[in-house]
Amino acid sequence: MTTTTLSQIRGHASHDHHHHHDNTYLLSSNKKDAGVRITRIGLYVNLGMAVSKGFGGYVFNSQALIADAIHSLTDLVSDIMTLATVSWSLKPPSERFPSGYGKVESLGSLGVSGILLGGGFMMGWAALIALAQQVFPEAAEIAAHYGLLPHSHGHHHDVDGLGPNINAAWLAGGSILIKEWLYRATLKVANERKSSVLASNAYHHRVDSLTAFVALLMIFGSNVLNNASWLDPVGGLVISLMVVQAGWGNTKAALYELADVGIEDEMRDNVRNAADKALDSINAGSAAEAVELRSVQGIKSGQNYLMDLELAVPGSWSVEQTRKTEDAVRERVGAKVRGVKRVRVRFVSKSSGQSDYLDEFINIKPGAALEPEEHDHEHNHGHSHGSGEPRKRQ
Numbered sequence: 001m002t003t004t005t006l007s008q009i010r011g012h013a014s015h016d017h018h019h020h021h022d023n024t025y026l027l028s029s030n031k032k033d034a035g036v037r038i039t040r041i042g043l044y045v046n047l048g049m050a051v052s053k054g055f056g057g058y059v060f061n062s063q064a065l066i067a068d069a070i071h072s073l074t075d076l077v078s079d080i081m082t083l084a085t086v087s088w089s090l091k092p093p094s095e096r097f098p099s100g101y102g103k104v105e106s107l108g109s110l111g112v113s114g115i116l117l118g119g120g121f122m123m124g125w126a127a128l129i130a131l132a133q134q135v136f137p138e139a140a141e142i143a144a145h146y147g148l149l150p151h152s153h154g155h156h157h158d159v160d161g162l163g164p165n166i167n168a169a170w171l172a173g174g175s176i177l178i179k180e181w182l183y184r185a186t187l188k189v190a191n192e193r194k195s196s197v198l199a200s201n202a203y204h205h206r207v208d209s210l211t212a213f214v215a216l217l218m219i220f221g222s223n224v225l226n227n228a229s230w231l232d233p234v235g236g237l238v239i240s241l242m243v244v245q246a247g248w249g250n251t252k253a254a255l256y257e258l259a260d261v262g263i264e265d266e267m268r269d270n271v272r273n274a275a276d277k278a279l280d281s282i283n284a285g286s287a288a289e290a291v292e293l294r295s296v297q298g299i300k301s302g303q304n305y306l307m308d309l310e311l312a313v314p315g316s317w318s319v320e321q322t323r324k325t326e327d328a329v330r331e332r333v334g335a336k337v338r339g340v341k342r343v344r345v346r347f348v349s350k351s352s353g354q355s356d357y358l359d360e361f362i363n364i365k366p367g368a369a370l371e372p373e374e375h376d377h378e379h380n381h382g383h384s385h386g387s388g389e390p391r392k393r394q
Contacts, residue, residue, distance in 0.1 A: 034189045035198055042182055042201065046076040049175055056171040062164035063130050063236030064215035065172060067123040071211055071243055074116045075204075081108050089302035100341060102301025103258060110254040116247030120240045127236035134230045164232045166223045172216035179209035211239050263298040263305060270337045271307055272296045278332035279311075282325055289314055291325060292350065304341035307333065315349040322347045 050073040057065030085108035093100045183205040190198035218235025221228050275293050283290040295310040309329065313322060322345075330343040 035193060038182075038186050038189050039198070039201060042186065042205065043076070045178060045182060046072050049178070050076055053171055053175065056168055060165035060168035060171075062168040062215070062219055063123075063127045063233040064218045064239060065164070065168050067127065067236040067239035067243070068172070068175070068211055068215045070119045070123050071239060072208070074112070074119055074243060074246075075208070077112060077115055081112050085302075089304070099306060100301060100304055102304040102306075102341075105302030106254050106257045109250060110258070113247050113250035113254055116243055116250060118247075120242075120244035120247050124237055124240035124244065127233040127240055130233035131230055131237070134233065164219045164222055164229075166219070169216055169219045169223075172212050172219055175212035176209045176216065179205050179212060183209065211242060214238055257300055257302075260299045263300055263307075267305060267337075267339075268296050268298070271298070271309070271333055271340065274333045274336040275309060275329050277336070278329045279325075282328060294348070301341075303339060305337075305339045306342040306344070307340055308344050308346065310346045310348060312348050312350045312352065315351055317347075 050069050053065050053069035053072060057063070057067075057069055085105045089100075089102045089105035091101045183202050186198055186202035186205060190202055214235055218231045218238075221231040225231070272293065275296070279291050279293060292312040293309065294312050296307070297309075298305055298307040300306075311322075311325065311329070313325065326343075326345045326347075329345060333343050334340055
């Protein structure tokens with residue numbers, strides 16, 4: 001069996017974030033490009049909304065608006081942290097990091113997930129406390145007296161004052177309008193470019209407008225309906241659960257990535273199709289000389305895919321023939337499948353059985369004694385051997 005390893009550097013793929021962010025446009029230096037412009041506008045809008053909704057939610061005493069501000073803030077932190085790690089993750093492999101630096105971005109994603117989960121739980125707890133203060137005001141006041149619950153953060157401590165100020169609705173309404181405009185503007189550019197990346201960002205803006213709509217309904221309902229001030233903290237609780245769900249999705253994806261889980265079926269099929277196309281030009285001769293693609297495996301490392309392929313070739317092939325075949329496969333896969341950064345090919349004889357990557361692992365039975373490592377007996381040659389006593393191992 002001959003194993004040949006070669007590397008190929010390709011551009012980055014879509015970031016496996018819960019909202020499927022891709023930072024191609026954020027990293028671009030071409031500020032006149034429509035895709036770059038609309039993506040950076042989205043980044044600045046998230047910053048403005050996180051600040052305005054957080055401040056407005058505090059001033060107008062709206063749990064739903066504060067939770068929506070946390071949602072905008074986590075999106076902003078996610079973009080910034082990804083930008084901080086993406087340039088590192090795209091560095092070429094080194095002797096110390098032979099598989100590249102992609103896992104740096106996975107660690108960054110795990111950090112973002114922690115922020116999402118922490119922020120979501122904090123807002124959910126705050127919303128539950130606010131809800132308890134409205135539904136069970138006497139019990140909440142007793143609990144606050146003994147330090148079990150904080151006092152209401154609102155500017156009034158009577159039951160009527162616990163609801164949100166109607167002016168909070170203006171901020172939620174404005175957020176819906178701005179996000180809807182961003183959704184339409186981004187989708188227009190996405191359709192013109194036929195860019196799935198921009199389309200994904202556009203639909204993310206739509207999701208943000210829906211969370212703002214939840215906040216608007218709860219704020220409006222709290223002020224219009226009788227004895228319905230409890231709706232606002234319920235809205236905050238709903239939005240916090242959405243943030244927690246996003247955080248859990250991110251955490252699971254990042255942990256799987258750090259644990260080197262296999263790639264998804266769609267990516268495996270794309271690589272297989274590209275490799276098959278490359279082999280079509282090689283398999284022009286007899287069937288006995290045809291090369292078989294037996295297995296496609298791989299892992300995701302940040303924005304990079306590290307692929308392992310197994311090709312079955314005639315046993316009479318030379319190293320030069322396998323080298324040419326690998327070059328053809330690597331070139332085709334690298335050109336047609338976005339995000340592939342390394343293609344490693346394992347060659348086996350066609351007379352061998354079915355592919356099984358697990359046979360590459362050393363099979364040691366539990367409890368089996370390992371053979372002692374060989375030591376260079378010259379390391380203590382300075383001892384006297386004339387005493388007749390056996391030398392002690394150092």
